[in-house]
Amino acid sequence: MYKCYHCGEKVEIQKLERVVCPRCGFRIFYKVRQPVVRKVKAI
Ligand SMILES: [Zn+2]
Structure with missing residues (x-):
């Protein structure tokens, strides 16, 4: 997954x-x- 440097739009490349x-x-x-x-173990 990448993000546009200008507008932050997520783009799959x-x-x-x-x-x-x-x-x-x-x-x-x-x-x-x-x-x-x-994952956190719950004791
Ligand atoms: Zn953009």
């Missing part, structure tokens, strides 16, 4: 070539880390 943000047309993206789900 398979190939990083010729990818344009569907909302604003920006071409720079940054990777979004999936939040790690931690």
Whole structure:
């Protein structure tokens, strides 16, 4: 999952070539880390 650097639109990118943000047309993206789900043991 990537986010547009300009507007923050989430974009799923398979190939990083010729990818344009569907909302604003920006071409720079940054990777979004999936939040790690931690399981907490209930004692
Ligand atoms: Zn954008």
